[in-house]
Amino acid sequence: MTGRIQMFKPWFEAAEHEALRQPLETGWVGPGPKVKEFEQRFAQYVGAQHAVALNSATAALHLAMLVSEVKDREVLTTPMTFVSTNHAILYAGGRPVFCDVEADTLNIDPREVERRITPQTRALVVVHYAGHPCAMDELVGIARRHRLTLIEDAAQACGGTYGGRKLGSIGDIGCFSFESKKNLSTGDGGMFTTDDDRVAERVRKLRWMGISSGTWDRFNNGHPGRAWEYEVEEVGFKYGMNDLAAALGLVQLGKLGRANALRRRVVERYREALEGVEGIELLDQRAYGQSAHYAMIIKADERDALSDYLAAHEIESAVHFYPNHLLPIYQPYAARLPVVEAEWKRILTIPLYPHLAAEAQERVIACIQSFAAERAAGRAVPQAAGL
Numbered sequence: 001m002t003g004r005i006q007m008f009k010p011w012f013e014a015a016e017h018e019a020l021r022q023p024l025e026t027g028w029v030g031p032g033p034k035v036k037e038f039e040q041r042f043a044q045y046v047g048a049q050h051a052v053a054l055n056s057a058t059a060a061l062h063l064a065m066l067v068s069e070v071k072d073r074e075v076l077t078t079p080m081t082f083v084s085t086n087h088a089i090l091y092a093g094g095r096p097v098f099c100d101v102e103a104d105t106l107n108i109d110p111r112e113v114e115r116r117i118t119p120q121t122r123a124l125v126v127v128h129y130a131g132h133p134c135a136m137d138e139l140v141g142i143a144r145r146h147r148l149t150l151i152e153d154a155a156q157a158c159g160g161t162y163g164g165r166k167l168g169s170i171g172d173i174g175c176f177s178f179e180s181k182k183n184l185s186t187g188d189g190g191m192f193t194t195d196d197d198r199v200a201e202r203v204r205k206l207r208w209m210g211i212s213s214g215t216w217d218r219f220n221n222g223h224p225g226r227a228w229e230y231e232v233e234e235v236g237f238k239y240g241m242n243d244l245a246a247a248l249g250l251v252q253l254g255k256l257g258r259a260n261a262l263r264r265r266v267v268e269r270y271r272e273a274l275e276g277v278e279g280i281e282l283l284d285q286r287a288y289g290q291s292a293h294y295a296m297i298i299k300a301d302e303r304d305a306l307s308d309y310l311a312a313h314e315i316e317s318a319v320h321f322y323p324n325h326l327l328p329i330y331q332p333y334a335a336r337l338p339v340v341e342a343e344w345k346r347i348l349t350i351p352l353y354p355h356l357a358a359e360a361q362e363r364v365i366a367c368i369q370s371f372a373a374e375r376a377a378g379r380a381v382p383q384a385a386g387l
């Protein structure tokens with residue numbers, strides 16, 4: 001099998017194409033009935049009282065920080081994430097306090113969290129890295145003992161579980177991403193989940209400029225008074241999802257279980273083939289939950305050389321993530337975090353998506369194995385081994 005092997009790929013089939021027909025034909029492509037249906041089905045799926053559909057997880061994280069009132073307060077967080085998680089703290093005027101991670105999952109380390117709590121701490125945001133659940137019992141316990149709002153960044157964890165509960169439904173607030181390559185993809189999109197009625201109501205207003213009710217409801221759902229009347233009590237944002245994205249989301253939600261099971265099968269094959277390969281290490285999979293298997297992360301002693309070797313064989317790979325606390329923007333919040341500073345230099349993301357063909361996956365495996373064998377034999381690795 002030849003050709004470029006992508007690292008991520010959304011799984012769209014005929015049903016997604018078909019789902020776009022109705023909003024296109026009716027002409028209602030803004031926030032409307034599809035968004036409502038998607039919110040109801042998503043809330044039911046994750047086991048939350050409320051789900052508010054947004055245009056990204058970044059928006060969900062921003063609103064999570066706003067409603068948690070982190071302004072001028074500290075928020076405990078991880079550096080091993082996409083910058084959205086930590087930018088959201090800055091958007092809301094909070095101070096990120098970076099905590100080190102567990103070496104074998106790269107998730108935030110609960111002992112570090114507890115150690116860095118001060119009287120200024122207001123909230124804790126945890127990221128289920130690559131879809132693998134954080135140690136939620138410990139983290140929930142810490143949040144409750146210290147009266148912190150617990151925000152789950154479940155951007156990479158849609159469908160994953162901890163102790164039988166869906167990730168994103170365990171803390172006070174869940175933030176999900178439906179960005180192009182996520183487990184559930186709507187091109188771009190996100191969801192805010194909570195059991196708190198008042199928080200949900202406020203987030204519904206904040207997502208649309210602070211306006212008291214949506215256009216669809218005012219014009220179609222027996223709005224008291226004239227349909228064009230509304231109130232604005234605080235400054236909001238243009239963060240809502242539209243019906244095109246929601247129509248895709250409904251189909252993607254319906255097949256999420258199947259998609260994640262396919263992801264798991266790909267991961268199991270990688271783990272079987274790469275376990276024990278010299279110079280390669282796998283992350284741990286804790287028995288307390290089930291990963292959503294968003295990304296396949298390996299650790300490689302010669303990470304950059306392996307990435308170049310894969311590229312020479314038309315196999316994509318990348319590093320997720322550059323530790324946020326080392327970025328120039330986060331220098332005012334710098335911390336010494338020995339585990340993440342050592343481990344990030346070895347991590348590499350290799351191809352994983354539900355419909356990754358078996359032959360393509362075998363090509364990836366063979367390429368990593370041949371790289372390791374050449375290195376073990378002390379040879380310079382050829383850039384094209386005819387795989």
Ligand SMILES: Cc1ncc(COP(=O)(O)O)c(C=O)c1O
Nearest residue numbers: 056057058082084155177178179
């Ligand atoms: C952990 C994490 N948080 C937040 C985000 C932001 O998601 P979105 O692109 O939907 O804003 C991402 C997306 O890559 C992510 O991986």
